[in-house]
Amino acid sequence: MPPVKRKLFNLDQYQVPRGKVQIISERCKGCSLCLEYCPNKVLAWSTDYNFKGYRYPVLEETEEKYCISCRFCEEVCPDFAIYVTTELTAKPQSTQGK
Amino acid sequence: MSEGFRVAYFPGCTLKTDARDFESSALAVARALGIEVAELSRWNCCGTVYSLDAVNLMPRLASVHNLIRAEEEGFSEIMTLCSMCYNTLKQTNNLFTSKNNGLAAINDFLCLKPGYSGRVKIYHFLEFLREKIRPEQVKNLVVSPLDGVAVAPYYGCLLLRPKEIAIDDPEKPEILTPILSALGAKVIDFPLNNECCGAYQTAMHQEAVVRRTYRIINSAQSEGADMIAVSCPLCHYNLSALQGLVRSTHPGLKAMPILYFTEVMARAMGLDYRTGVRVIPQDVAAAEARLRPSPNDPGREAVK
């Protein structure tokens, strides 16, 4: 039997920032830096191509995976194609970390 | 398929009679996995139970005879299928690895030259599967996966206790999990999977064993099991044949198919192994039939 992962009693007392990812797909040249560095892995490749012919990042949020507004994608994007607005704070759904 | 290997096989009484399906399915599975199984050409009863009397050596003789047979035929290892044979042979053999063990006395008594060396190793088929076969090898052979079928492995006592002979953690056995998973089954870990079924008490104290049967099946059922996989003909009998008696006091208990783990494997691998001697109650057989019609199922032979 694997060790149990207990629910944390006071999770509702904690809030985490939630960001809204804005992607300017036409600026993207598909370098993949944002996908690689996103700590919560909320970005995925698009299925279609932008007019330059590149796949670009799209948001893929779930209950557990949502933008935590660290804004690192903003910093690493060489083409200023992605930015984040912190919109709300969310209740954490599960434990995170490296 | 991996390179084949050859093992000496000790069947025991019941695998040649009531539990013939256990033997035939195990042999079919072994063949499919490239294991060459060589039945000892001469063997006798294992003794069925290991005597716990520390003084009297006589009850060990049956086991020792088999160990000597194995050495005579040049085997250093014996594989067993029946949990009881495994337990008895292994406990007897363990006795000879300790000092002041009575081996000399037994050899003197038997007047056999050279007598038993004390060096044969006893394995259960499950240990072979764990150590020599990778789950992917099993998976590759599956033709009709058990998708969605919830199988609860039931280990009972004889494979796990006493701890010197345990083939797995006595409190958290999971040796069958990778195999059943490889067959595509949903493995049900139920809390009573290492509890005794009452064993040979069934001959004299049937009512006590029926109580055990109820508790074990009920536990597996409430964890969502569709069937129970066993490794001992006695467990099989107590859990399967006594279900009718259980239902006289617990009418709510649904019929639970009880299969040897090798049968579960053989069916998923599409191997034909039926010998036609299975003795199972009608409703258990019906439940089994409802569970999953196998593509090359030669038909049911429910008796009684």
Add this chain to the structure above:
Amino acid sequence: MKIILGNSHPQSLFAQRIEALSRQKLFACYQCGKCSSGCPMAESMDLLPNRVIREAQLNNEPALMSCRAVWFCSSCFACAVRCPKGIDIARIMEAVRTLQMMDGKSITEKPSCEDNGTLPQIALISHFRKFNM
């Protein structure tokens, strides 16, 4: 029944015989009762396993020689693997059975195989070997 301990007590002979037959340390038992807690057959026993050991410690021969509990033990070793003191209680049960048998008290019930032809031989033989030696 009051047990009179002291010089008139017969020198723990019975307890010593149990120890010799089982090669277990009777007096290592501190009566925690874990063996009884998990025994699958205890519902049918007149004395719980820990009581069997206790009566042996008390050298209470009459109690153990008339005890039915030992005949319900199916040697599943659930007690032995969990005993905090490493005592193999199943062996003590077997020792008491042996002593009862030596006293000719054993075979009071016959296997019910006559009226159940389906009983597999493994059940019959193991039952016979366990209880009729």
Add this chain to the structure above:
Amino acid sequence: MTRLGVFICHCGKNIARTVDTEALREKAATLPHVVLAKDYLYLCSKPGQTMIADDIREHHLDRVLVAACSPRLHGKTFAQTAQRAGLNPYLLDMANIREQCSWVHIDGAEGTEKAFSIIKGGLGRLLYAEPLEPFQSPVTKRVLVIGGGIAGIQAALDIANSGYEVYLVEKLPSLGGHMAQLGETFPTLDCSSCILTPKMVEVSQNEHVHLLSYSEVTGIEGNIGQFQVTVRLRPRYVDETLCTGCGDCVPTCPVVVPNEFDQGLGARKAVYLPFPQAVPAVYTIDWDACLNTDKLIICENCYKNCEAGAINFLMEPQEKMFEVGAVVLATGYELMPVAHIGEYGGDGYEDVIDGLQFERMLSASGPTGGVVRRPSDGRIPQNVVFVQCSGSRDPEHGIPYCSKVCCMYTAKHALLYKHAVPDGQAYVFYIDIRAAGKGHEEFVQKVMSEERILYLRGKVSKIFKSGAKLVVWGADTLSGRQVEIEADLVVLAMAVIPSSGSQKLARTLHIASDLSGFFSEAHPKLRPLESNTDGIFLAGAAQFAKDITDTVSQATGAAGKALSLLANDFIKLEPTISGVEEGLCRGCGLCVSICPFGAVKMLPSTRTGAMVAGINPILCKGCGLCAAGCLSGAITLKGSSFKQIFAQLEEMV
């Protein structure tokens, strides 16, 4: 010309019963160099000692043999007698004619003969004895206290309040230890943190205390009076001097992990204060959980929100070195993991928790705000089973000893549960109730009678899940019945074991620990506060499982021991240590590896410059292992030289 005196003690009848002391005296008087032989009823008595002192002076005795009891008992007594009479105490020796002679012989003739042989041996040894002088070593008037739980806090306060400097080193971000986690304490039910927090604040504000939290002792060199300590300060990534404890960093931190302080039942962020009353009240970034790595700063949310500018992702670990004269070890305990007990589900069931987890639930500042809840669904449990001796008293699967505190805290748990859930049922499985403290038995009795808690005498064999409930298989050995309980919550009183870092620390400090891993005391009865290394003292559960009362008592005692050491400017050390004859040393270094105390080092000879063994007189315990091991006979144990030992043997055989 040597003038020997022999004094033979009757020890009442202890010696005189089987040894003819008078005959012995007469025979002893005839031995070479003996100028005086006397026998006396009790030599250790004041008149006895005075007699010896007077005789030394009057008869100009230059060596004295006292044939009496073991030198362990009265060696010091007679050494002082010799000193008072002006004789070097190392020229007075004892011949033990009691323990292995008079006590073990029944036959008088045999006893007397053996006593004579022992005396002859003693005289032989004494003839080659040399006068020795004790030497001195300075004492650094500072103390290191390792561990910031209640034991460490108490010891640090007692020492600091006496005016001495203390370094208090705590591994975790805050002081408090396990006591800070507890709800209420037995048997008085006072609030644990209410009585602890003032002490935490007091110790952190004491001008003599240097508090080093989030730090670990990584090295200790030296010896009693002068220990050179190295402490590694882990980076908090928050500047302690700038952090105001405002907590503005927390809301924007995106990482939530289980809080260790809540035993994994509550949450915290990657930047956190373990609990509201934490001391120091500064935040810490848990680098293992933080999104940032040493190479990459991904998230700066806390940094951006910290108005005090206290966040510093580039903080490095620091080393701090200082010297102290004494060390108090107060590293505490932990509970054996539930995973150890397979038959109780290992760590597989959410609603099977340990005693400390239950404490967090009972604590008003805990993750449930003091409400008892099931971890699986948050419901109030109606049936709670407490299992004592989970891992304790179980040499086969756990630890052989009794963890000492579980009987009491389980009774308290049952009581507090009943107070919280009056219509709930609590069951306690026990083997024996051990409530041998002041007010303890009364407390347990009260819990049983007033709270109507059902105590069941039997050890639980198996716990498993059945639906939403837990099934507990137990026995009531008093009625001789099996018991089965469907419980909502099971609390295991897990065994108390030494804290996980203590073995490493024992190696760093060169001190012994027992089979269970607790630090060994120098003597189980007479020196329970001292380790086997001089100057290192033990406090609290680091030595063995104990409750708060005993912990505080021992901490104060250990502080007292440290203070009595610090009261001296110098410490006197016994001269009976090893010495090296440099000319004979071949420099093989065998002695270095033999010495268990690290007292031997290879050093260049002052005369020849060749590498020879050198003994650190302060570290040397005089065990003689190096002398016995030396291949060239270069090492001598002073006071037990080979000459002395061979002379003794020669006289005896």
